Amino acid sequence: MSDKKPERRDFLFTASYAVGAVGVAAVVWPLVDQMNPDASVKALASTEVDVSSVKPGNTITVLWRGKPVFIRRRTQEEISEARSVKMEDLIHPEKDEDRAKDPEWLVMLGVCTHLGCVPLNDKGDYDGWFCPCHGSHYDTSGRIRKGPAPLNMEVPKYEFVNANTIKIG
Amino acid sequence: MSDHEYTPTSKVGKWFNDRLPLLTLANHLTDYPTPKNLNYWWTFGGILTFCLITQIVTGLTLAMHYIAHADMAFESVEHIMRDVNYGWLIRYIHANGASMFFLAVYIHIFRSLFYGSYKSPREIIWIIGIIIYLLMMAAAFMGYVLPWGQMSFWGATVITNLFSAIPLVGEGIVTWLWGGYSVDNPTLTRFFTLHYLIPFLILGLVVLHIWALHVPGNNNPVGIDIKKPSKDTVPFHPYIVIKDGFALLMFMIVFAFFVFYSPNILGHADNYIEANPMVTPAHIVPEWYLLPFYAILRSVPDKLLGVVAMLSAILILAVLPWLDTSKIRSAVFRPLYKQFYWILVADVLILGYMGAMPAEGLYLLIARVATAYYFLHFLVILPVLGFKEKTLPIPLSITEPVLGGSTNLAMAKNKESLDK
Numbered sequence: 001m002s003d004k005k006p007e008r009r010d011f012l013f014t015a016s017y018a019v020g021a022v023g024v025a026a027v028v029w030p031l032v033d034q035m036n037p038d039a040s041v042k043a044l045a046s047t048e049v050d051v052s053s054v055k056p057g058n059t060i061t062v063l064w065r066g067k068p069v070f071i072r073r074r075t076q077e078e079i080s081e082a083r084s085v086k087m088e089d090l091i092h093p094e095k096d097e098d099r100a101k102d103p104e105w106l107v108m109l110g111v112c113t114h115l116g117c118v119p120l121n122d123k124g125d126y127d128g129w130f131c132p133c134h135g136s137h138y139d140t141s142g143r144i145r146k147g148p149a150p151l152n153m154e155v156p157k158y159e160f161v162n163a164n165t166i167k168i169g
Numbered sequence: 170m171s172d173h174e175y176t177p178t179s180k181v182g183k184w185f186n187d188r189l190p191l192l193t194l195a196n197h198l199t200d201y202p203t204p205k206n207l208n209y210w211w212t213f214g215g216i217l218t219f220c221l222i223t224q225i226v227t228g229l230t231l232a233m234h235y236i237a238h239a240d241m242a243f244e245s246v247e248h249i250m251r252d253v254n255y256g257w258l259i260r261y262i263h264a265n266g267a268s269m270f271f272l273a274v275y276i277h278i279f280r281s282l283f284y285g286s287y288k289s290p291r292e293i294i295w296i297i298g299i300i301i302y303l304l305m306m307a308a309a310f311m312g313y314v315l316p317w318g319q320m321s322f323w324g325a326t327v328i329t330n331l332f333s334a335i336p337l338v339g340e341g342i343v344t345w346l347w348g349g350y351s352v353d354n355p356t357l358t359r360f361f362t363l364h365y366l367i368p369f370l371i372l373g374l375v376v377l378h379i380w381a382l383h384v385p386g387n388n389n390p391v392g393i394d395i396k397k398p399s400k401d402t403v404p405f406h407p408y409i410v411i412k413d414g415f416a417l418l419m420f421m422i423v424f425a426f427f428v429f430y431s432p433n434i435l436g437h438a439d440n441y442i443e444a445n446p447m448v449t450p451a452h453i454v455p456e457w458y459l460l461p462f463y464a465i466l467r468s469v470p471d472k473l474l475g476v477v478a479m480l481s482a483i484l485i486l487a488v489l490p491w492l493d494t495s496k497i498r499s500a501v502f503r504p505l506y507k508q509f510y511w512i513l514v515a516d517v518l519i520l521g522y523m524g525a526m527p528a529e530g531l532y533l534l535i536a537r538v539a540t541a542y543y544f545l546h547f548l549v550i551l552p553v554l555g556f557k558e559k560t561l562p563i564p565l566s567i568t569e570p571v572l573g574g575s576t577n578l579a580m581a582k583n584k585e586s587l588d589k
Contacts, residue, residue: 032345035359041349061447066351068447114472116330117323117449133327133453134467135528150472 041065046169048161051105059121061110064168068110068118069156070129071166074140079103081127082141089145092152096141099155107158107166108142114149129153197383202402203409204389206567210280211387212416213273214379219417220270221375225368227263231256235315237361239354242317243443261432267309268435269424271458274302278486283510285498286388292490294381299487301374306483308367309456311360318440319450325352325360327453331466334476351446391567392499401567452527460524461517465543467528468536478540485547492547494555502561506554513546 047064051071054060059072074082082096083103100106110118110129117133124130125146126139136147143152158168175196177183186192234253236245249256278298281287287295314325329346333339348355386397395401403409427435435457439450455463465482469475485492500507516539523536 035348035355036345037347037349038355041353041355063446066349066353066446114330115327116333117327117453118447119449132449132451133323148467148470148472148475 046167048165048167050164051166052164056104062168064109064156069168070106070108070110070121070142070153072106072121073104074100074106078127078140082139082143085139085141085143091144092150094141094143094152096143099141099143099152102160105166106140106142107155107168109154109156111153112136112149113144113151113153114147119153199404199406200398201383201405202386202398203405204387204395204401204567205403205408206389206391206401207387207409207412208390209412209416210276210283211389212413213277213280215413216273216417216420217270217277218375219420220266220273221368221371223266224263224270225372227259227266228365228368230259231263232365235361237315237358239317239357239444242315242357246316258428261428265424265427265432265435267312268427268456268458269420270305271309273420274305275458278302279514281388282513283500284388284390285392285493285495285500287490288493288498289490290385291382291388294378295490296487297374297378297381299483301371301378302486303483304367304371304374306459308364308371309458311364311367313440313456314357314360315364316440317357317444319442319444319448320437320440320453322352322444322446323449323453324455325356328455329356331476331479334473336473353446388498389567390499390501391564392497392501393563393566395567454525457521457525460522461520462524464520464524464536465540467524468533468540482540482543485544489547489551493551495551495558495560496555497560497563499563502563503554503558504561505558509546509550509554513543516542516546 044065047062049060049062049071051060051073054071054073056073057075057078059070061068061070063069079096079100082100085096087093087095096103099108112119112131112133114131114134114136117131119129119131119136119138121129124137126137128140128142128145129138130136131138131147131149134148136149137145138149138153139145141152142155144150156168158166161167175193177186177192182192231249234245234249234256236242246260249260251257253259281295281298310324310328314321329343329352332342332346335342344350346356347353348359386395389395398404437454442450454460462479462482466475466479469478495503495506497503500510520536520539520543523532523539526532528536
């Protein structure tokens with residue numbers, strides 16, 4: 001602003017502000033970070049589910065990290081319906097083959113990607129799921145087909161520990 | 170602040186006042202010159218103060234019995250309702266008090282819109298008011314979560330998920346807000362903390378709101394600047410105190426009707442079912458006072474844009490003093506604005522109704538039209554109207570239209586002919 005040459009005092013001011021800012025940030029960070037998931041919450045990272053009693057065409061819902069997970073044993077019609085959809089017709093294009101490694105089993109978070117409600121089973125225009133909150137329709141692969149949700153329902157990390165047990169997380 | 174020096178009559182009063190001029194402040198507040206034509210729409214400032222204090226007092230007493238834990242919150246609320254002495258009364262006053270608070274604040278805001286109270290030199294009062302309104306919504310939302318019923322849980326889920334619409338950092342922010350991977354105990358305890366804090370922030374802002382008001386003084390139904398103190402003003406005490414007090418009594422009758430005769434009519438039956446993360450209620454609706462904004466959120470088919478539209482609908486109010494280009498404050502002298510004002514009132518009511526209905530078919534279509542009109546009102550109609558509208562001549566003083574033959578009349582006539 002002025003033509004005054006920077007002097008010793010200006011340097012001291014700038015250096016003091018800088019050190020002060022670092023100090024404030026160092027104090028604020030723990031106060032902010034304490035709100036993030038704590039060690040006990042993170043410790044509940046995985047859960048094992050026995051799926052031996054699930055019949056084709058049925059869905060069970062289990063709780064994982066406080067969220068519902070849908071485990072659906074799909075019928076042959078549902079699988080072929082999911083696999084015959086053209087990629088151009090999808091809002092969030094994902095192949096059913098990538099979402100369900102074993103075509104019979106669809107495992108995904110039962111959380112609508114719009115604002116987090118739990119969609120209803122066997123409802124909606126695409127024979128899959130329907131979210132009652134704001135009207136999103138999902139198909140038999142849990143992919144968004146109609147409504148305000150931007151993404152398909154999320155497939156979490158999971159594996160078959162043995163023929164009857166799925167480990168989520 | 171005060172236009173005259175004040176000296177306490179008693180010796181002790183003088184001694185105290187020299188050290189801490191509280192008596193000067195009290196004198197300022199009692200003598201504060203107020204336009205003598207204020208109508209009953211101006212009594213809602215006092216009513217809102219009453220609402221705030223009611224919420225703080227009942228909230229403090231409820232907090233003595235409530236337990237902010239996901240396993241115990243629901244039960245502790247039922248404990249308040251059944252076991253605690255007068256617990257049912259205190260809780261019903263607190264729950265319905267929130268609705269009464271919003272009822273009063275909406276009347277207060279729409280009074281400002283009608284009489285142009287947000288215009289120069291009162292922009293800061295208005296903006297502080299909008300911040301108070303935002304804090305009220307935050308407090309109400311978090312308070313609704315505390316009973317840990319189904320609506321609490323799913324309302325919290327939906328509203329916190331709004332932040333996930335933010336690109337890149339959205340998911341991280343939501344996890345941070347929750348303190349986990351879903352709405353759970355950490356979310357409940359922090360909401361309780363913030364719900365306890367916010368009323369005191371509001372109290373501080375109310376002091377600033379009134380302080381900023383006392384600099385230019387009240388606007389009035391005629392909307393003209395007045396000399397104060399003058400023939401156009403009356404001292405706050407006893408004139409306004411009595412009028413505010415009477416209006417408050419009327420308001421308390423309505424308040425008491427809800428508390429004693431239909432304490433649950435404004436709530437939702439699903440909130441008497443304990444929170445269950447596995448099942449979403451078939452029809453999630455927010456409390457009635459948030460419905461217009463909820464309708465705006467749902468009328469936009471894109472997630473991020475929906476959130477942006479909803480927030481803009483509130484924040485647009487903060488820049489209203491600059492969107493309204495008319496120099497005339499009161500709608501009494503703005504024949505066109507007066508009509509658009511009532512259309513806006515209808516528009517907001519329609520939005521509120523659509524927010525309570527399922528977002529489909531005709532409801533959705535009407536909500537979309539009403540949303541578009543809401544923004545049209547603020548972004549197009551108001552700026553253009555200031556230039557196009559032919560306003561009616563404004564009186565030179567409050568007394569003039571009442572007494573007719575005041576000395577100012579000739580001047581007013583003269584001014585009118587100059588304008589032509």
